[in-house]
Amino acid sequence: QSALTQPPSASGSPGQSVTISCTGTNSDVGAYDYVSWYQQHPGKAPKLMIYEVNKRPSGVPDRFSGSKFGNTASLTVSGLQTEDEADYYCSSYAGTSVVFGGGTKLSVL
Amino acid sequence: EVQLVESGGGLVQPGGSLRLSCAASGFTLSGYAMHWVRQAPGKGLVWVSRINSGGTTTNYADSVKGRFTISRDVAENMLYLQMNSLRAEDTAVYYCVRGRGAAWYYDFWGQGTLVTVSS
Numbered sequence: 001q002s003a004l005t006q007p008p009s010a011s012g013s014p015g016q017s018v019t020i021s022c023t024g025t026n027s028d029v030g031a032y033d034y035v036s037w038y039q040q041h042p043g044k045a046p047k048l049m050i051y052e053v054n055k056r057p058s059g060v061p062d063r064f065s066g067s068k069f070g071n072t073a074s075l076t077v078s079g080l081q082t083e084d085e086a087d088y089y090c091s092s093y094a095g096t097s098v099v100f101g102g103g104t105k106l107s108v109l
Numbered sequence: 110e111v112q113l114v115e116s117g118g119g120l121v122q123p124g125g126s127l128r129l130s131c132a133a134s135g136f137t138l139s140g141y142a143m144h145w146v147r148q149a150p151g152k153g154l155v156w157v158s159r160i161n162s163g164g165t166t167t168n169y170a171d172s173v174k175g176r177f178t179i180s181r182d183v184a185e186n187m188l189y190l191q192m193n194s195l196r197a198e199d200t201a202v203y204y205c206v207r208g209r210g211a212a213w214y215y216d217f218w219g220q221g222t223l224v225t226v227s228s
Contacts, residue, residue, distance in 0.1 A: 003153070034212035038154070045204060045218040046154065052212050089154050093213045096168050098144070098156040 004029065004090055004101035011107040012080045020104045022073040022090030030071035034093035037066060037075045040103075041086045049088075050075060082108050111135035111217045113205045118222030125195050125226070131188040131205030131219055138181050139164075142208035143188045144215065145179060147201035155201075158190065159208060173199075195226045 005023040012018040022029065022037075029035055035053050038046035048057050050066035053073065063078045073092070077084055085108040090101040117129040129145070145157040158179040159168045167179050178191040188205055202221040209216050 032212070034214070036212065036214040038215070040154075045220055046215075047218070048214060048216050051209070051214040051216075057216065091154070091156075091214070093211070097170060098159075098213050100146075100154040100156060103153040 002099070004092060004099055006088075006090060006101035006104045008102070009105045009107065011109055012077075013109050014080050014082065016080050017076060017078045018080060018106065019074050019076045020088055020090075020106070022075070022092075022101050024071050024073075024092055024099070026071060028092040028094040028099050029068065029073055031095075032093050033068065035066065035068055035073040036091045037064075038089045038091065039084075039086045040089065046089065077106070080108050084108055111207070113207065113217055113219035115203065115205050115219045115222035118203065118224045120225045120227065121195055122228050123196060123226055126191070126193045127195065127224060129190040129192065129203055129205075129222060129224070131190075133186045133188060133205075133207075136207070137183070138162075138186055138188065139183045142213070143179075143181065144206045144208050144213070145188075145190050146204045146206050146215070146218075147199075148204070148221070149198075149201040152201075157203070159213070160188070192224070195224075197226050200224060200226045 037050040040046040054066040112134045114132045144159045205219040206215040207217040
């Protein structure tokens with residue numbers, strides 16, 4: 001149950017695009033198309049942004065997209081807005097557990 | 110409207126016990142798997158435990174196996190986490206979350222309850 005690997009930080013200017021990576025193993029990210037992404041603002045509970053690699057829940061802007069290749073999943077935020085500044089966590093189903101990434105702090109400069 | 114409201118957190122000494130509760134509304138627990146996820150201060154999210162929609166299967170992270178027990182009361186629509194033999198490293202905000210599908214993703218989160226293990 002080792003954590004997935006995310007870069008600790010990412011940044012971009014308003015209107016730009018940024019991609020956050022999430023690397024796992026053949027036992028989690030690589031084994032299932034069951035990667036999710038969560039957004040967390042300071043002092044708030046996380047919010048689901050992407051599930052099953054590339055599906056968006058109702059209400060999540062289409063500026064948010066997900067993909068996966070092998071053991072690495074990615075979250076892309078296009079047309080960055082100031083309200084996108086937050087921590088982002090990936091997670092993956094791993095058989096009989098869930099493993100999260102360490103989180104990436106996205107700064108919108 | 111789906112709501113999850115946790116309670117029961119607080120300060121406890123190492124080796125002590127605590128029971129967290131989560132009141133669910135807007136849906137019935139019998140239709141969904143439920144999980145607990147925790148977050149140590151300033152740290153990332155960590156999965157703790159799951160109970161399936163039928164209440165017949167439970168799963169635990171290795172770090173809490175044998176010490177924590179997840180359960181539910183369908184009649185009261187309540188989810189619980191009994192935590193025994195608590196350690197300093199269990200200090201965290203504990204979130205009650207609703208699980209979805211085979212992917213075990215979380216569409217609704219509670220506001221969290223803080224557990225502090227310290228002497």
